[in-house]
Amino acid sequence: MIRIVVEPSQIQGHECMLTPPQQHYLFRVMRVRPGQLVEALVSGARLYECKVEPDSQTLTIQNVDEVHVPIAITLAQALIKRDLFAQIVEKGTEAGISRFIPVVTERSIVRDVSPAKQQRWQIIAQEATEQSRQTRVPQIEPVTSFKALPTMPGHVKCVLHPEGPNILEWLLEERPHGSEWMLVAGPEGGLSDSEVAMLQEAQYVAVSLGPFIYRAENAGVIAAGILTAWASSRLSSVGDLF
């Protein structure tokens, strides 16, 4: 079904009011017809199944679903070269990441991001949300210094590191509890030993993804995919919290 993302204020009673760009998208681009069903998603909250009305300005709500997302993953990702951060935002959103923090680390080559690029990442996040049946449009935070990570809040915190224990063993043996997760992924050359040590002192657990070394733009996405598959399975104890 075609899906659009709407603001809570667009939901009024049994109707969803469409903005002009949404009208353009639905009627010109997607060529929907009156009577057709589409989905309107309020990020982080509800998914509305709606009928297209002939006036082209409103949808009539038929059905409402609460969307169950067992954990919220923040990916603190070191800035990386080329436009690979955009790729991480796209694929990481599909894998269930709900917040991205671009981080400047010791070995980061890229150390700054233009406001235009930041804005583009936010649009990519929104598009990926719409495509992947999710309910929260991830937030892209401003560029942050590595030093801020140890004190950031989170129920469960992990850092990707090739020498850590296997992430699946850790999940199934420790059964970490809590809905707010922090996941840290390094830049091309990895985090420095002292950075990893700083995180470990701050209750971060170092975990690895298996025997292979992933490129910087792939590691955080794969890790998020594993966390999401685990959290949404009966193997996790996260569901107990909800």
Added chain:
Amino acid sequence: MIRIVVEPSQIQGHECMLTPPQQHYLFRVMRVRPGQLVEALVSGARLYECKVEPDSQTLTIQNVDEVHVPIAITLAQALIKRDLFAQIVEKGTEAGISRFIPVVTERSIVRDVSPAKQQRWQIIAQEATEQSRQTRVPQIEPVTSFKALPTMPGHVKCVLHPEGPNILEWLLEERPHGSEWMLVAGPEGGLSDSEVAMLQEAQYVAVSLGPFIYRAENAGVIAAGILTAWASSRLSSVGDLF
């Protein structure tokens, strides 16, 4: 450490003979110096730690490692639009896929691949192997019809499908045994119901990656990352076979 991929025939006694392109790469591009250590990988077999010799034509072998890869994953991936198959080859190689079969399915829009593109994918696979500490350069097979999949060999066969059980639950409950895995991933619009049924009749298990829908270029890679993390952990029973 700098790594090159070599043919078995290049290993002669305690020496690794370099081809002219490898000499160019090591001495001109990477600017290695005599005495420096580099790695030479024989795909699927051994990793040699070698010392660079002043003659610029040979390396002296210092150390040999057998590389342990618990499972061999073949990804039968439906052809997809743009050059996204190349991205799957790159990221999937990192995630432990050892063979790629480009497949034409009912809903495939792309149905053919030029020899030049096929060759480029093979080069991408080789580069990703070198970067990710792996031992086997994945093989890119010729374009194959979906109809060939049901009879393809494999100890464990699965197909990605949003309505299947969670892949982690399946792995940990069924503990599938065997070293040769087949993994099927559909095109942009997914596999058709009859295609999924054909695979299920042929002992394929349908599995999902959690509650979200991944784009076609992301699903197979995430699934391979999960399989590799699982197979290389103490949770799997695959290690019993080796």
